[in-house]
Amino acid sequence: MPCPAIAVPAGARAARPKPPAPDxxxxxxxxxxxxxxxLTIPAGAPVPAKLTATSWLVADLGSGAVLGACGAHEYATPASVQKLLLAATYMPKLDPARMVEVTHADMDYEPGSSAVGLVEGSQYSIKTLWLSLLLKSGNDAANVLARVGGGTSDFRAGVEAMNAEARRLGAHQTHAVTPSGLDGPGQFTSAYDMAxxxxxxxARADFRRYTATDTALIPPQRNGAGGFQLNNDNGLxxxxxxxxxxxTGFTDLAGQTYVGVAERNGRRLVVTLLGAESAPIGSYGEVTTLMDWGFALPGDVSVGQLIEPENADASPGAQLTPVAGPAPGESETSTFSAKRIVLTAGIATLLVALVLLGWARRVRVRSAAGNRDQERED
Known part of the structure; x- marks a missing residue:
């Protein structure tokens, strides 16, 4: 059925870029x-309320079960939620204690767009840059992180690595042009990819700490630049x-975008929202509407699955076995250890089976030889 949509007055929505041909x-x-x-929802589930978003998705973060979606794989412009791809790419690789200096190239972002206020020639820790990125959506911080991560004089190599990470995750409809999500030609994503x-x-404990931080301090610099406080812009x-x-995210081409995670009774849901309008309830109102709808559903329903990276190259549409993510409060290390134990147990079981098979085969051979000897004696 069509997505439940609030009618947007003609001319109120900026013309969206032409997407690639659908695959x-x-x-x-x-x-x-x-x-x-x-609209794709489980059989018998209530139809969600009308929204202005052009596409959205609700999924269980632990099991990966998709609970419902509107245009899950429709191309859309990401705006600043693309900074999550930057974090997924480089948070595992950059030492949070490392100090880096801001260069002139890092100041190459759209005037008037969201920036923290990093000062050229000043030095900041990688941790401070992640907080600047996630609390204040700093486009200057995005440029620094992509440049440092890419190991070149600007952010272009970093953006190439972001696109490689998207492919590794199976987010094949995502193509980044800027590290910050500022609009660029050919830059797209989808609600499914963002999930x-x-x-x-x-899945990372450090990311969860950063994104839930209320306030952080930017330290004063030796070159005289003063320190200041960051407040988390996530109103929810x-x-x-x-x-x-x-x-959060917003550009004229993307409209309002949002990716958020909430937990109730040990169950974590992720909502991705693309192409929303600021009225009548805005992206915050639309996200909470979808969160409430998702939490009201039984825990065993789904219309699809968030694939695991190891299945990213599998045939699209294949029935993939859900793999549970870390339980609330569980570390990535413990999850890895559990998987390693399961793998080791599986290998051990296979070896035992092979030994038993060989033993049974030898028994059959000896038995057959004995039967032949018995026949000759008869």
């Missing part, structure tokens, strides 16, 4: 039901019960 295989990643441009990227981010962090964090 049916990409549209079926995570399950054939997700290929629809319309994959968010799941990778929230303390307004929605169980909110663990989120990332």
């Amino acid at each position: 049916q295989q990409q549209r079926e990643v995570g399950g054939a039901e997700l290929a629809s441009a319309g 994959l990227i968010a799941r990778a981010c929230y 962090l303390h307004r929605y019960p169980g909110m663990l964090g989120g990332k």
